[in-house]
Amino acid sequence: MNKEQKVRVLIAKVGLDGHDVGAKIVALGLRDAGMEVIYTGLRRTPEQVVRAAIEEDVDVIGVSILSGAHLAHLSKIRRLLDEQGAADIRLVAGGVIPQEDISALEQAGVSRVFVSGTHVSEIADYIGSVKYRT
């Protein structure tokens, strides 16, 4: 992969909890896999996430969420992206997300949900292939 083609990823933390160890582990893993990774820091709003994603011209947003409010936050992020001409940015999610919510998230425009226990390499493989799929 040459420099121009590096996949750019925004790791975003929405919700009010202060637990971002998981998000940071994924961010480090993706960087080690050769991607350009930006982390938003804690407690971002959907608006802030979308603004950062557009400004940073990322290919993928990875949202880490533990609060139980995944559907509300992710739907809003997807809607804002589409409204602001960034429909090409892929949205993936991870954290504490029950199995039964996954299909609703996919319908809301989340490309992929990684449940807890997923290896970072699996996430990297998926995101790494995104750029060439669309």
Added chain:
Amino acid sequence: MDKTEIIRLQAERWRREVRDPSVQQAPERQTRFVNDAGDTVEPVYTPADLDADGFSYESHLSFPGEFPYTRGIDPAMYRREIPIVSAYAGFGDPRDSNRRYRELIQLGVQGLSVALDLPTQLGFDPDDIMACGEVGRMGVTISTLRDLEILFDGIPLDSLRSVGSTANAIGPIMLAMFIALGEKQGLDRRQFTVALQNDVLKEYVARGTQIFPAEPALRFAVDALEWCVHHAPHWIPLTVCSNHIDVAGAGSTAATAFTLANARCYLDEALRRGLEIDQVAPLMRLFLNEREDFFLAVANYRVTRRIWARLLREQYGARDPRSLQIRIMGYAHGPRETAQEPLNNIVRITMGALTCFFGGLQDMRCASYDEAVNLPSDEAVKVAIRTQQVLAHEFGITSTVDPLGGAYYVEALANRMERKIAEIMQVVDQLGGALGAMERGYVQKTITAGASRRQQAFERRERVSIGLNVFPVKAETRQQTFQIDADVERRQAEQLQQVKQERNQSQVSATLAEVAASARDGRNVVPALLDAVKAYATVGEICGNLKSVYGEYEPDKSF
């Protein structure tokens, strides 16, 4: 040769001729005993250990109610009044919590500290998307004065010895709400006591509910202190906390040093505004903590009173005894509670509570034994209160003042702690005080290093949790014996809509504009906050206006 010199020589002889040969024959359980502060614990302590620090009864201990207050701030202590039996409680919506509060009061609770949910603590109303999934979860949701009115429905504030909240970044807003609630209940402010945490500085390093950048947040917190100096000097508008810094990993010695440095930061800001030290210091309180070692805990509480008294007299020139007599509160957890065999936590919490009594605290609460498993159940809350009452009234714990005072081990620990705390405070000073030390990451580094030391000690099983790393059993799976109502969020959003329809919107806008104007002009914001909460402005609206002046805390984006 004086008496202690003889004891020192005898101790050396005992070690050489009695103890060492005995241990060679049958070894001790460990080659080295180390406490959480990282110090070696000796096999026995004698008067010689105290002599090494130039210890004297008069200068180091003195009498209860006398400088430097090591033995307690009151001459009669628990012979007069037991520590305030407090509870930290709140969950779901204000109605749910009101029911719990009434039960607690029936059980004999004298002080209530309102546990707030994360959205409230961070300035988001229940209908804000940021609040989604968190409303009523970690505590009760309070967005307007109406919520507080419901929370204390049928509970006059003067029926309690103390009422307050763990509000920090929003501390002054909660102060305004309690002032307004007192007025609504028809009470004179002198008839009740509000005790707030309002210690925003530690949020940036340990607790994590900061909203604004640290400097304006500090000024905002001191607004509450300043207002109380003039209008409610018997209240406690600021409780400076070591608890969260210790638990995050710093250990109680460093945590106490950082706490005292934070306290200085608040005091200095108050003095900068022209207040006198003897006007401000009596309104402050400390929340200290040590959960890894019984004797370190007792030593920490006792010696911190001495350090405070000397600091305030020598460096601040305080004269009023009330400035020198620092009140301390504690939250009894004991060693780490486990989800394995949770009933064992009752024993741990009892040990923690004992340290509060032996430490001479003014206000305490006991944790619930099932906190590692779920939100506290009714039964666990009751056991927590009864634990404190049993200790206060049975078994002679409170019959005399400072029963562990003069114990060689406890006093040696206290002396060592006093030295270390002074050293750390000096480093903080050199880094420019609490704010400087935080900006340079010194506090954070100390916390991280300590957390990793504790984790290693746990993995090596030097730090023992029965049921977890020694005699391990499976974690309790009987989860969620107590659950909050999932519908809280929708109900509270609706309730908020109703409040918004009923209030006078132009009054709300005018008071909110005044909140922003006071903050911008550097005036004390509390009077404007009081008008705003009385007009039923929401916590979210108030914080929004303050953010427009103070700015927002910029999260750390490094990984």
